[in-house]
Amino acid sequence: MENKNENNKQNQSNASLVQNNQPAQNEKTMNQSVERKMALDDDQRVKVLSPSMLVFKRFIRNKLAIIGSFIIVGMFLFAFVGGIVSPYNESQVFMGYEAMSKDYASVTRNKEFRYTTVDGKNFPSAVKAEVILAVNSGKSEFTSMGNVYALTKEGENLYRISLMDKYATATIIRGTADISVVDGKTLSEAVKNGFLAAIEAKETSFTVDGVTYQISNQGKEYSLGVLDDVALASHKILDAYNAATKLSLEFKLQAEKAFIEGKNSFEVEGVTYYIDSEGSSATIYYNENGNQVNYAQLSDFVVAPIGSDVFLDVEFKSLVQQAINDGETSVTQTDAEGNEVVYKIERKNEQYTVKADTETQLIQIYQSPSKSHWLGTDGNGMDIMTRLMYGGRISLMIGFIVVIIQTFLGVVLGGIAGYFGKWVDNLIMRIVDIFYCIPSLPLIIILGSIMDSLKVNPQVRIYFLMIIMGLLGWPGVARMVRGQILSLREQEFMTATEAMGISIPRRIFRHLIPNVIPQLIVMATMGLGGIILTESSLSFLGIGVKFPFASWGNIISAVSNVHVMTNYWFVWIPAGFCILLTVLAFNFIGDGLRDAFDPKMKR
Amino acid sequence: MWKYIVKRVLTSVVILFFVSMIIYTIIRCIPTSFIETLAREKASLPGAKSYTEWLDQLKATYGMDSGIIQGFFQWLASAVRGEFGDSWYFNIPVTEKFANVIWDSFYLGVVSFVLQIVIAIPLGILSARKQYSRTDYAITVFALIGISLPGFFFATILKLIFSIHLGWFDLYGKVGRYYGQLDAWGKFLDVAAHFVLPIATLTIISVGSLMRYTRTNMLEVLNSDFIRTARAKGLSESTVINKHAFRNTLIPIVTIIGGTLPGLFAGAMITETLFQIPGIGYTSYLAMTSGDIPFFMFYMTFMAALTLMGNLISDILYAVVDPRVRVG
Numbered sequence: 001m002e003n004k005n006e007n008n009k010q011n012q013s014n015a016s017l018v019q020n021n022q023p024a025q026n027e028k029t030m031n032q033s034v035e036r037k038m039a040l041d042d043d044q045r046v047k048v049l050s051p052s053m054l055v056f057k058r059f060i061r062n063k064l065a066i067i068g069s070f071i072i073v074g075m076f077l078f079a080f081v082g083g084i085v086s087p088y089n090e091s092q093v094f095m096g097y098e099a100m101s102k103d104y105a106s107v108t109r110n111k112e113f114r115y116t117t118v119d120g121k122n123f124p125s126a127v128k129a130e131v132i133l134a135v136n137s138g139k140s141e142f143t144s145m146g147n148v149y150a151l152t153k154e155g156e157n158l159y160r161i162s163l164m165d166k167y168a169t170a171t172i173i174r175g176t177a178d179i180s181v182v183d184g185k186t187l188s189e190a191v192k193n194g195f196l197a198a199i200e201a202k203e204t205s206f207t208v209d210g211v212t213y214q215i216s217n218q219g220k221e222y223s224l225g226v227l228d229d230v231a232l233a234s235h236k237i238l239d240a241y242n243a244a245t246k247l248s249l250e251f252k253l254q255a256e257k258a259f260i261e262g263k264n265s266f267e268v269e270g271v272t273y274y275i276d277s278e279g280s281s282a283t284i285y286y287n288e289n290g291n292q293v294n295y296a297q298l299s300d301f302v303v304a305p306i307g308s309d310v311f312l313d314v315e316f317k318s319l320v321q322q323a324i325n326d327g328e329t330s331v332t333q334t335d336a337e338g339n340e341v342v343y344k345i346e347r348k349n350e351q352y353t354v355k356a357d358t359e360t361q362l363i364q365i366y367q368s369p370s371k372s373h374w375l376g377t378d379g380n381g382m383d384i385m386t387r388l389m390y391g392g393r394i395s396l397m398i399g400f401i402v403v404i405i406q407t408f409l410g411v412v413l414g415g416i417a418g419y420f421g422k423w424v425d426n427l428i429m430r431i432v433d434i435f436y437c438i439p440s441l442p443l444i445i446i447l448g449s450i451m452d453s454l455k456v457n458p459q460v461r462i463y464f465l466m467i468i469m470g471l472l473g474w475p476g477v478a479r480m481v482r483g484q485i486l487s488l489r490e491q492e493f494m495t496a497t498e499a500m501g502i503s504i505p506r507r508i509f510r511h512l513i514p515n516v517i518p519q520l521i522v523m524a525t526m527g528l529g530g531i532i533l534t535e536s537s538l539s540f541l542g543i544g545v546k547f548p549f550a551s552w553g554n555i556i557s558a559v560s561n562v563h564v565m566t567n568y569w570f571v572w573i574p575a576g577f578c579i580l581l582t583v584l585a586f587n588f589i590g591d592g593l594r595d596a597f598d599p600k601m602k603r
Numbered sequence: 604m605w606k607y608i609v610k611r612v613l614t615s616v617v618i619l620f621f622v623s624m625i626i627y628t629i630i631r632c633i634p635t636s637f638i639e640t641l642a643r644e645k646a647s648l649p650g651a652k653s654y655t656e657w658l659d660q661l662k663a664t665y666g667m668d669s670g671i672i673q674g675f676f677q678w679l680a681s682a683v684r685g686e687f688g689d690s691w692y693f694n695i696p697v698t699e700k701f702a703n704v705i706w707d708s709f710y711l712g713v714v715s716f717v718l719q720i721v722i723a724i725p726l727g728i729l730s731a732r733k734q735y736s737r738t739d740y741a742i743t744v745f746a747l748i749g750i751s752l753p754g755f756f757f758a759t760i761l762k763l764i765f766s767i768h769l770g771w772f773d774l775y776g777k778v779g780r781y782y783g784q785l786d787a788w789g790k791f792l793d794v795a796a797h798f799v800l801p802i803a804t805l806t807i808i809s810v811g812s813l814m815r816y817t818r819t820n821m822l823e824v825l826n827s828d829f830i831r832t833a834r835a836k837g838l839s840e841s842t843v844i845n846k847h848a849f850r851n852t853l854i855p856i857v858t859i860i861g862g863t864l865p866g867l868f869a870g871a872m873i874t875e876t877l878f879q880i881p882g883i884g885y886t887s888y889l890a891m892t893s894g895d896i897p898f899f900m901f902y903m904t905f906m907a908a909l910t911l912m913g914n915l916i917s918d919i920l921y922a923v924v925d926p927r928v929r930v931g
Contacts, residue, residue, distance in 0.1 A: 064743065430614075434621045439906040441872060443629070445891055446899070450633050533753055537873055540755045559759050562774065566767050576756035583751035591747070 058596035065592020071585035075578070079392030088383045090390040091548040093363055094373070095381070100360040103306045104343060107320055107352035110302050113157075113233040118249050123161075123231045131161055131233055140204075141216040150214055150227055154253060155260035157235040164214060164225035167191075170199060172220050195224050237302055241294045241314045255284055259298055281321055320345065324352055366568045376570045379558055384571060388578060391550035395582070398466055398535050398545075399528045405470025407524055410477020411516075415508045417478065418485030429482070436475040441534075444468055448543025458546040465544055469531060477523060484516045518597035525590035529583035536579050552579045608919065615911040620679075622907045623900065627675045630896055637691050637894035638665055665691065667896075678900060692895040700886065701901065707777065708870035708882030711798060715805035716867060720860065723810050727817025728852070731825060732844060742814065749811030758804045758877045765800060772800055775879040801878045805871055816859060817852065824851045854924045862917030865909040
């Protein structure tokens with residue numbers, strides 16, 4: 001304890017006190033030898049460490065407290081610096097591309113009549129049904145919705161449907177025909193004679209003055225009329241090579257007729273088209289300046305895109321058809337960007353589905369730890385490491401602010417109660433009792449659900465959470481402060497302050513409270529851990545810190561899904577260890593501080 | 604002494620009054636209450652009355668049509684007579700539901716309480732006797748880990764290890780799937796198996812503080828003069844520890860333990876919820892999240908009463924165990 005030649009050092013150091021410091025300072029300017037003579041004997045001089053130095057020395061002797069301090073510093077760096085260093089954002093969602101086999105087109109082998117309606121003509125579904133009935137029973141004429149339709153067979157499974165404009169009917173009674181003209185129509189003699197002649201000859205049509213009249217027969221009644229083409233019914237599908245081309249009825253009729261009859265060419269509206277048949281399908285083209293220009297494709301297959309934004313060109317369709325005919329299960333086509341795309345063809349009865357591997361943007365959820373995401377990603381596709389850092393910020397910040405609120409309230413109310421005593425003490429302590437008795441967890445849960453239903457902004461919610469927890473936690477501090485002050489109040493130094501006429505607030509806050517500070521520090525350190533635990537429990541239950549803000553508790557709440565709990569340990573285990581480590585470290589430090597402050601506990 | 608007890612009980616009654624008033628005020632301020640949800644549900648049925656009509660009718664039915672202050676005194680008047688009304692969520696009288704569920708919580712509490720004492724006191728004493736040894740550090744670290752462990756995290760780890768990986772216990776619930784087919788002994792074993800993990804959780808997370816408390820007190824006693832005297836007299840170390848030190852350590856420990864006795868009925872909300880044990884904690888959590896005012900009021904008042912009772916018991920015990928302490 002004795003020291004020599006250390007006077008100056010000690011004077012410079014604020015951390016150390018020297019008994020009888022005052023004279024030494026005064027003599028600083030004096031001659032060294034004089035100083036020596038005037039000073040106390042070195043033997044009498046006792047070096048006393050300042051109280052804070054003493055506490056510090058005792059504190060660093062405690063291994064656990066040192067470990068705790070390191071953990072806390074580490075946690076602070078992790079949370080506050082880590083958040084800055086981390087390349088990711090708190091709520092950055094990671095998207096990835098993944099090849100997914102998606103339905104691209106459906107292909108059906110057509111076995112039903114498909115109708116091509118002439119532009120501007122009305123061809124209702126009811127009539128379509130009648131067409132099928134008429135075809136099945138071999139009739140050449142049928143009536144539907146008060147109109148007479150004629151069915152002309154142009155080839156196998158190729159029918160032309162025409163609406164008959166009725167002119168007259170003729171009834172044959174005992175060999176003589178009785179012609180009655182439909183109201184509003186006139187019938188020239190030539191037509192009448194032609195009609196009779198046709199009935200006689202059992203013909204179905206005749207031509208007068210360039211107009212073709214059609215006769216249809218129902219028992220003994222014959223009807224006469226002019227035909228008007230309405231639609232074409234066929235089993236074949238015709239697709240134009242150019243998306244803008246609209247194939248006319250006449251073209252379709254001629255093309256199919258030519259195909260059925262096995263012709264090589266046909267002519268429509270002055271253009272000669274050539275047919276290149278291949279099995280049940282054919283390519284129709286015309287020549288332009290000696291070059292072959294593909295015009296249409298004729299086939300049995302209906303190829304329809306599944307997505308509405310896809311246009312399937314004829315080349316693709318014919319490729320698919322060919323593949324189906326050849327029994328292949330995949331086709332390869334180069335797309336506009338020059339990439340080869342493989343399409344898979346799956347058969348289901350008469351239905352074929354063409355699937356393509358398309359790049360689909362997906363959120364990367366529950367990715368295992370990797371180089372880019374050290375702890376993987378969570379259920380929202382966010383980086384867990386970064387979430388842990390930001391969660392640490394929130395948890396530590398809540399802890400500190402709540403402790404500050406609690407300590408402030410506790411010191412003020414406890415100090416007032418302890419100093420004034422009597423009815424003030426009684427009143428304040430009853431308030432303390434009331435707050436002490438309110439079960440805090442259920443109350444916070446209820447307040448949390450109030451905030452839920454009010455849809456409080458998550459940011460504001462954090463502040464509310466701090467205030468609620470602060471308001472519920474102060475009674476313990478107040479009790480301790482009051483107890484300490486009650487005993488300190490009776491000591492001599494307080495009598496001295498009274499005698500010196502120091503004002504009451506000054507007496508409380510400058511002379512009483514500083515004496516309570518060791519206990520306050522210990523309480524606050526231990527309290528920090530407790531608050532972080534409470535906050536994480538609340539966030540775990542879903543009533544504390546809410547998404548998008550991260551907190552260690554709400555990161556762990558992913559375990560409420562058993563699948564996540566079992567398979568994705570990296571989502572919740574690190575967060576749990578963060579809480580455990582931080583709270584443990586605060587408890588280590590608090591423990592160390594208590595031992596350091598309390599000389600009774602020294603070894 | 605009796606005067607002191609009577610005075611404390613009377614103060615407690617006043618405190619309870621204010622606590623319940625504060626809680627009642629808060630819970631009546633909940634914007635989307637049980638009643639509003641129900642009214643919205645009923646109003647959305649085809650051909651139903653309008654929402655406001657339903658709301659008025661239901662409020663009258665549930666006795667919520669009066670103001671907060673009036674409502675509170677109505678509640679208080681019947682609560683004093685022991686009538687806490689019918690639970691809205693469970694549709695049976697609150698006290699009946701309480702009587703059904705409290706025993707599960709109590710058993711959980713008692714078993715973990717006994718385990719705590721059995722583990723904490725010997726370890727605490729051991730730790731104090733060998734202060735600053737390796738054993739002391741190990742026990743201190745173990746105790747502090749117990750205090751610092753988030754209950755929900757520890758419970759989840761237990762579930763992962765023992766329920767999922769080892770398959771020894773069920774993940775949730777109080778009874779197994781074949782409970783109905785078991786005989787009496789089998790039923791007991793089934794429930795006991797379901798209680799293992801919750802009890803382990805509760806014990807581990809609460810054993811630490813008692814251990815620390817025992818250690819601190821034991822250290823204080825070991826540093827006192829009479830122990831030095833006893834040693835100086837040449838008594839054997841075991842006599843010093845077991846007869847002189849231990850008995851004196853018991854004084855504060857008994858008061859602490861006595862104070863936690865009423866807490867055996869409080870239930871462990873988070874642990875019970877995690878394991879879905881239908882105790883008072885889980886039940887009140889369900890009631891709370893659905894806005895069941897009668898049950899919630901009962902539960903909160905009950906909890907406040909337990910806290911007050913715990914304080915009272917520990918104060919009385921302190922006076923009983925240590926004759927030097929005078930109350931009054």
